[in-house]
Amino acid sequence: MSAGVGWLFGGIAVNGELRLGVEGLALKESASDLRALEALYLRHAPFLLRVATRLLGSSEAAQDVVHEVFVTALRAGAMGQEPERWLYGVAKNLVRRHLRGESRRVRAHARMAEEDAARPAHEGPGDEVLERKRKAEQIRACIESLPIDQREVFVLYEIEGLEGAAIAALVEVPENTVWSRLRLARERFKDRWTQLARRDEAGPTVGATARRGGR
Numbered sequence: 542m543s544a545g546v547g548w549l550f551g552g553i554a555v556n557g558e559l560r561l562g563v564e565g566l567a568l569k570e571s572a573s574d575l576r577a578l579e580a581l582y583l584r585h586a587p588f589l590l591r592v593a594t595r596l597l598g599s600s601e602a603a604q605d606v607v608h609e610v611f612v613t614a615l616r617a618g619a620m621g622q623e624p625e626r627w628l629y630g631v632a633k634n635l636v637r638r639h640l641r642g643e644s645r646r647v648r649a650h651a652r653m654a655e656e657d658a659a660r661p662a663h664e665g666p667g668d669e670v671l672e673r674k675r676k677a678e679q680i681r682a683c684i685e686s687l688p689i690d691q692r693e694v695f696v697l698y699e700i701e702g703l704e705g706a707a708i709a710a711l712v713e714v715p716e717n718t719v720w721s722r723l724r725l726a727r728e729r730f731k732d733r734w735t736q737l738a739r740r741d742e743a744g745p746t747v748g749a750t751a752r753r754g755g756r
Contacts, residue, residue, distance in 0.1 A: 593606045609635055630713070
């Protein structure tokens with residue numbers, strides 16, 4: 542077993558087959574089934590992980606989502622003629638569930654990103670690194686501020702580079718809906734970016750200054 546499925550499952554060979562323990566379930570899968578699953582993992586997991594990371598703003602949470610996607614695939618057995626679409630649909634539902642449960646965490650993260658963006662850079666040899674980090678935090682905060690439907694299309698088009706028709710097939714909406722969501726997402730992203738940039742120019746907020754002064 543290669544690193545792909547090895548990362549996902551822990552198993553031992555028994556009479557030429559592999560017995561897997563997945564989240565407390567006693568599952569028995571043939572070697573050919575596991576090879577097929579591994580091929581799907583190697584082909585689709587990197588894309589799913591990138592998109593989930595962008596949608597959730599957390600690589601750890603994204604890894605959990607991708608893990609659960611392939612556990613679900615193992616349970617389901619069949620995914621129809623379009624496995625990429627099926628896997629993405631499972632991932633999207635898991636992301637939405639995670640966001641519903643973690644909405645407060647997302648809002649808190651966005652607030653922290655705003656405060657970080659408002660802090661003036663200090664003179665020193667690490668200024669360029671700090672500036673790149675600050676910009677990355679701003680971008681992440683802008684993406685996280687988008688409604689999930691718009692965020693999904695924005696990530697797939699602007700970051701993953703998918704065409705409108707491909708996004709429509711994955712998301713299962715008309716292509717015109719994709720372009721409409723992308724337009725709204727770009728507008729919201731631009732507005733949020735401008736807002737953060739203005740706060741950056743204005744300097745730290747009174748609340749942030751008071752908190753730092755009290756430390």
